[in-house]
Amino acid sequence: VFDVITDFVTTNISSRSAFAMVGGCCSFVVVPLLAFLVATGFVKVDITPLCFAAGKLLPTYVPQVDGKALVVPNREIRDFLKRTGLKGGAEAAGPLQGVYMFDQMGPMAWIDFSYATWNPSIEAADFSMDTVTAQSGVPAPEFGGIGPFIPGGYLLPVPEKGQYKVRFYCPAKMKDGDHCKVVESLFGQPYPNKDEVGLMLWHMTRYDGGRKYVRDTWLVPPWTTADDSYSKAHGKFHSYNLFVLMHANGTIDEEHFSRFMEKLDGLYVIKSTMQVLVCMSGDFVGPSLTSSFSKGAHIIDAMNAVGVDYATFGNHEFDYGYQSLVNRLQGFDDDAQAGDGNEEVDYPKSSATWLMTNMSEGKTGHPVGGPETKRCDITEVNGVRVGLIGLSEDYIETGREYAQKLKREGAEVVVALTHNRFDNDKKLTAEVPEIDLLLGGHDHFYKRADKKHRVVKSGEEWRWLTHTILHVGKKLEKMSVERYDVDSDVDCDPSIQELVDKYTRIRDNKFMKVICQIKAPFDATEECCRYQEGVMTNWICDAIAEDYSEKDGLQSADFAMIMGLHFAGKQVFPVGDFTLGSLMCVFPKPCQIVVLKLKGSDVIKSLERGCMSLPKECGSLHHTSAALTYKIKLGKGKAANEVTDVKVKGKAIQKDKLYEVAVTDTMAKGKFGYTWMAEAERIVDMESGMQVQDLVLMYLKRHPKQAAHAPLGRITIS
Numbered sequence: 001v002f003d004v005i006t007d008f009v010t011t012n013i014s015s016r017s018a019f020a021m022v023g024g025c026c027s028f029v030v031v032p033l034l035a036f037l038v039a040t041g042f043v044k045v046d047i048t049p050l051c052f053a054a055g056k057l058l059p060t061y062v063p064q065v066d067g068k069a070l071v072v073p074n075r076e077i078r079d080f081l082k083r084t085g086l087k088g089g090a091e092a093a094g095p096l097q098g099v100y101m102f103d104q105m106g107p108m109a110w111i112d113f114s115y116a117t118w119n120p121s122i123e124a125a126d127f128s129m130d131t132v133t134a135q136s137g138v139p140a141p142e143f144g145g146i147g148p149f150i151p152g153g154y155l156l157p158v159p160e161k162g163q164y165k166v167r168f169y170c171p172a173k174m175k176d177g178d179h180c181k182v183v184e185s186l187f188g189q190p191y192p193n194k195d196e197v198g199l200m201l202w203h204m205t206r207y208d209g210g211r212k213y214v215r216d217t218w219l220v221p222p223w224t225t226a227d228d229s230y231s232k233a234h235g236k237f238h239s240y241n242l243f244v245l246m247h248a249n250g251t252i253d254e255e256h257f258s259r260f261m262e263k264l265d266g267l268y269v270i271k272s273t274m275q276v277l278v279c280m281s282g283d284f285v286g287p288s289l290t291s292s293f294s295k296g297a298h299i300i301d302a303m304n305a306v307g308v309d310y311a312t313f314g315n316h317e318f319d320y321g322y323q324s325l326v327n328r329l330q331g332f333d334d335d336a337q338a339g340d341g342n343e344e345v346d347y348p349k350s351s352a353t354w355l356m357t358n359m360s361e362g363k364t365g366h367p368v369g370g371p372e373t374k375r376c377d378i379t380e381v382n383g384v385r386v387g388l389i390g391l392s393e394d395y396i397e398t399g400r401e402y403a404q405k406l407k408r409e410g411a412e413v414v415v416a417l418t419h420n421r422f423d424n425d426k427k428l429t430a431e432v433p434e435i436d437l438l439l440g441g442h443d444h445f446y447k448r449a450d451k452k453h454r455v456v457k458s459g460e461e462w463r464w465l466t467h468t469i470l471h472v473g474k475k476l477e478k479m480s481v482e483r484y485d486v487d488s489d490v491d492c493d494p495s496i497q498e499l500v501d502k503y504t505r506i507r508d509n510k511f512m513k514v515i516c517q518i519k520a521p522f523d524a525t526e527e528c529c530r531y532q533e534g535v536m537t538n539w540i541c542d543a544i545a546e547d548y549s550e551k552d553g554l555q556s557a558d559f560a561m562i563m564g565l566h567f568a569g570k571q572v573f574p575v576g577d578f579t580l581g582s583l584m585c586v587f588p589k590p591c592q593i594v595v596l597k598l599k600g601s602d603v604i605k606s607l608e609r610g611c612m613s614l615p616k617e618c619g620s621l622h623h624t625s626a627a628l629t630y631k632i633k634l635g636k637g638k639a640a641n642e643v644t645d646v647k648v649k650g651k652a653i654q655k656d657k658l659y660e661v662a663v664t665d666t667m668a669k670g671k672f673g674y675t676w677m678a679e680a681e682r683i684v685d686m687e688s689g690m691q692v693q694d695l696v697l698m699y700l701k702r703h704p705k706q707a708a709h710a711p712l713g714r715i716t717i718s
Ligand SMILES: *[C@@H]1O[C@H](CO)[C@@H](O)[C@H](O)[C@H]1NC(C)=O
Pocket: 247, 248, 249, 250, 251
């Protein structure tokens, strides 16, 4: 499963930067005028009140969407803070933790120390000032953005343009009265060392159990020293407070929060115009253990909770057949089952818009996925018209055709969701310049391609997330791509955790059910399944063959041939209870059985091809039901392995006779080089073939009391 978040920012902030410089931090402008007088220590001046007053003079900029101002009541600020605070995802931030508001700083707003990275070897926390977000009006910065919530001023674009970063040299554990020295870096310059003086002299002192920091500034003439003596002898130039708004444990500090709200003083609050598009590039139905009964419905539930806006299909969407996929998108539960724990499961309809530009239903010609799937779509995100397509397989011609069509229809940028191999994604972006960003699935690794990052592959299993920001002026001007690793350090969202718990509970209830007893250990390791016969592989082949045997009067098969690589599980199941969960471990994916008519000579050819790589790992080794036995003579040196003594029910196989053979659908399609299987006549085809798991369960129903066992001796290797 691949998930990518993309959002779009319009970059028209330059006309406002002049205001912001004055309002946001007066020091940039006033410094040269006052520097000399103050630096000599003769004139004492604190420009903090001036900053505060100047900030209040700024007009309020109200973002408009569809000609209407986006305003919401102040009460939403608390939710906003809870949602966006402490989300920095940085390594342990050292002594500075929590979200702090600025006091007496005019329009500046808040600083979230979870964005600081703590480097214990130098006892310093680094912080990029463009994560300080403030002021209404300017499109929010990349990180959460209180900005649009604060009326009366503007976000300071200087930090972003000037790459303004600060470093806090702090004791690793701070008590009240301790202070950090603060140094700065602009335009990528290295930070001054702890004992050097930077552009200014800053100190930040802790009070009130860490709920308050006082930050003082001194100007620095050439004779300034970094120790405390200069700051003691000279007047402060600028001083303000930082009050905790949210503690490091995520609790809002009510006292300071209400002061913060008082500062807003009844002004209306402007809602963030930042919209995010959440996109997913396919493979949600399977394979997973939970899918074995939910048929992918649990992922639809999760996608809805995450708020996926656009998605396209992958190859695993067809694991349970096409109708099952349509059922999933519609929220029908025809084939998805609840657990045995009698828990009600209400499978939801997908809330995403599904895109498939280039695959159609055979009968109707509609895009795959049902009547609601779209070939392409245009949506407006933060004022930018974004065109989207979803491609797999025959991708270049159609990709070009639709990308051009979307641009003609007014899309300012075109995003392609694809389910292709990486090389094909690169080919597509190389040949179709109209695609501005490609978010790809299918490959299981995380990767980005080309300098402009037009291809982003966000890997597998929700392990990575990419946040892509497209800055669009007249055209796409800039793109920034940020990768997030979703590992155990990331806190689980409570609502998603609830979903995970629910489906795990249902699955565990279902899987705990004992389906039979086993008399000898079932070895499902690769060391067994891919090298030699085993009790479990033999037993499963017997179960398959019997299901298809004539005595049931349904279908028929003389024997089953199943390759080692079809058995997963990777463990040895001990004697005793064998559960549904264990069976699902062995076959976590759907594995369909079909029955072919194969000539004796083709059976021998299959067995020979299957054992080729022995004595090395041999995924294609054929396990058999009791009726088929054979010997493998390992070739000496470079000689090939030989298959001899192939017998059906104890009699030598007849080369010209046709046998009814149960194999997996992958084998029957001629994969792994079994071209003769692809051509063979079908007795049970894909339409009516059943899953191995179900065949085993049906076999057990016919033999309710019998312990599972199958003797060895079918494959002799010498
Ligand atoms: C969070 O931390 C603050 C300050 O340390 C403390 O007062 C508060 O009780 C804590 N809240 C929780 C829920 O632990």
